[in-house]
Amino acid sequence: MRTVTVVGASLAGLHAARGLRSHGFDGRLVIVGEERHRPYDRPPLSKEFLTRPGDPDGDPAPLALTDPEDEAELDAEWLLGVRAEALDPAAGEVRLTGGRTVRTDGVVIATGAAPRTLRATALPGVHTLRTLDDAARLRAELRAGAARAVVIGAGFIGAEVASSCAALGLDVTVVEAAPLPLVPQLGTELAGVCAALHRTSGVTLLCGTQVATLRGTDRVTGVELADGRVLPADVVVVGIGVRPVTGWLEGSGLAIEDGVLCDEGCVTALPNVVAVGDVARLARPGTARTVRAEHWTSGMEQGGVAARNLLAGSTVEPFTALPYFWSDQYGARIQYAGRRDPGDTVRIDEGDPADPGAGLLAVYERDGSPTAVLGINRPRPFMRLRRELARAPQPAGR
Numbered sequence: 001m002r003t004v005t006v007v008g009a010s011l012a013g014l015h016a017a018r019g020l021r022s023h024g025f026d027g028r029l030v031i032v033g034e035e036r037h038r039p040y041d042r043p044p045l046s047k048e049f050l051t052r053p054g055d056p057d058g059d060p061a062p063l064a065l066t067d068p069e070d071e072a073e074l075d076a077e078w079l080l081g082v083r084a085e086a087l088d089p090a091a092g093e094v095r096l097t098g099g100r101t102v103r104t105d106g107v108v109i110a111t112g113a114a115p116r117t118l119r120a121t122a123l124p125g126v127h128t129l130r131t132l133d134d135a136a137r138l139r140a141e142l143r144a145g146a147a148r149a150v151v152i153g154a155g156f157i158g159a160e161v162a163s164s165c166a167a168l169g170l171d172v173t174v175v176e177a178a179p180l181p182l183v184p185q186l187g188t189e190l191a192g193v194c195a196a197l198h199r200t201s202g203v204t205l206l207c208g209t210q211v212a213t214l215r216g217t218d219r220v221t222g223v224e225l226a227d228g229r230v231l232p233a234d235v236v237v238v239g240i241g242v243r244p245v246t247g248w249l250e251g252s253g254l255a256i257e258d259g260v261l262c263d264e265g266c267v268t269a270l271p272n273v274v275a276v277g278d279v280a281r282l283a284r285p286g287t288a289r290t291v292r293a294e295h296w297t298s299g300m301e302q303g304g305v306a307a308r309n310l311l312a313g314s315t316v317e318p319f320t321a322l323p324y325f326w327s328d329q330y331g332a333r334i335q336y337a338g339r340r341d342p343g344d345t346v347r348i349d350e351g352d353p354a355d356p357g358a359g360l361l362a363v364y365e366r367d368g369s370p371t372a373v374l375g376i377n378r379p380r381p382f383m384r385l386r387r388e389l390a391r392a393p394q395p396a397g398r
Contacts, residue, residue: 001105001272001311002027005094006076007084008110009033011042011296012277014065015303016108017076023308029076030102032094034111036081037132039065043296045135046160047328050142051167060132084111087252089270106310109249109260109268109275113242113294118152120213125220126236129157138237142168146234149173150223152211154181156327158239159194163329165235166203173204173231175223180207185336187364189346190374193356194329200357201330242294244279257281259292265315266306272313274306285318295325322390332357333379337386338372340364350378361385369393 004020006013009031017031033039040063049063066074079096086095087107094102115128127138142149142165149165151158154176165172174181180191181198198205210226214236223231244259254268255261259281266274266282275281277299281292293299298321305319324337344364351360356376363385364372370389375382 001025003030003102003104004028004106004108004310005030005032005102005104006108006110007032007087007094008108008112008277008279009035009037009039009078009080010110010112010277010299011039011065012112012280012299012303013108013110014039015300016110016274016276016307017074017303019304019307020108020311021074022304023311025307025311027105029074030104031076031078032082032084032096032102033078033080034083035131035133038071038078038080040132041065042130045132046129046157047164049135050139050161050164060136063132084248087249087254087273089253089273105272107273108306108310109273109279110277111245111248111279113244113278115238116241116243118211118214118238118240120216120220121238123214123216123220124218125216125234126214126238128238129161130242138235141235142170146170148233149235149237150175150231150233151237151239152223153239153241154178154194154198154205154207155239155241156182156325158237159198159329160327161237161239162198162203163201165237166201166330170235172202173206173233174198175209175211175225175231176205176207177210178207181205185340186374187340187342187344187346190353190362193353193360193376194334196354196356197330197332203330242278244281244292246279257290261290263315264318264320265309266302266319267309267315272310274310276302276306282319285320293323295323297321297324322386324386330357332376335375335379335382335386336372337382338364338370338389340372341366344371350381351376 083097115130149170149172151162151174162174181194183191212224212226215222246256260275264283264285278294281290301321309315327334344366347363349361360376361378362374373385
């Protein structure tokens with residue numbers, strides 16, 4: 001290959017680019033990014049970036065994932081503030097906004113995901129949080145005298161934003177359609193732990209509750225619920241999930257199904273095209289399942305695997321790392337590793353689920369074998385169990 005184009009100047013795209021260089025690719029490397037920023041770390045956007053004191057402008061420098069020395073070593077051509085509009089495999093081209101095209105021999109798809117929105121999301125005072133610019137706008141409003149915040153969605157982003165708003169002294173209400181926060185990830189028994197973190201921190205949590213509409217004319221003034229209640233709000237944050245950015249791939253011949261379908265090594269149906277990060281839906285080795293992981297660690301670790309397979313022209317290395325994620329909420333560090341399925345049982349090794357802030361360590365099991373582990377403020381024993389889980393054979397059907 002003479003030219004490889006990475007579409008997406010993200011964590012996953014950056015690590016794929018680094019992987020290409022580390023695996024010996026010395027040709028032209030083009031990195032296309034829709035944002036004007038070079039790659040930066042997203043997890044702090046819902047936490048430290050919003051709450052960091054003494055920084056009125058929200059300095060983005062601490063979030064940067066590269067420095068001048070890294071960029072010189074990478075020797076890439078950066079095309080930032082530019083969106084990919086189409087992939088033409090037959091012509092070997094990526095078409096960009098403005099009519100520009102990049103001729104390329106290989107493509108890494110790392111376009112990530114975009115937030116799902118409500119119909120009134122464009123109303124001033126209503127925010128989604130995905131990018132650095134999103135976070136800067138939200139930060140400015142939170143520091144401009146807002147007193148009441150309503151967060152729609154109690155997933156990771158919603159919970160972290162609610163925690164940050166509470167730390168800034170706002171009156172916070174979280175509205176969640178599911179019976180408990182994070183049920184798909186943690187299961188009913190331990191999802192209650194996350195609910196307890198909200199409530200013991202003075203945040204109002206309304207579960208099993210649907211949003212009907214947003215109130216306001218010139219800017220948002222409240223959230224109307226399906227039961228007729230209206231929650232007053234100066235700021236509303238919508239955190240109801242994301243959708244993979246795949247629209248630009250229509251007509252490319254790639255299989256799209258809530259993400260770009262790949263084999264177990266991030267390789268698509270086209271051997272010179274791989275996908276990584278939030279946009280990639282990978283086959284799970286040994287099963288008929290596919291999975292799309294929206295986690296920082298997966299995006300980082302997939303890059304090197306995808307790069308090696310792209311240069312080899314086929315999958316010579318599968319991506320086998322166990323899922324891992326963490327979240328910081330209300331002073332608690334939540335860590336999870338593994339693959340829990342409905343029906344797995346839960347064993348509490350340390351702590352009390354009724355008092356999660358004091359610490360908790362739980363293991364999910366099936367047929368006596370561990371499948372996943374959850375830790376709250378238990379970093380050392382959690383990491384020990386995570387390593388053990390990674391070494392252990394997984395139960396059949398996973």
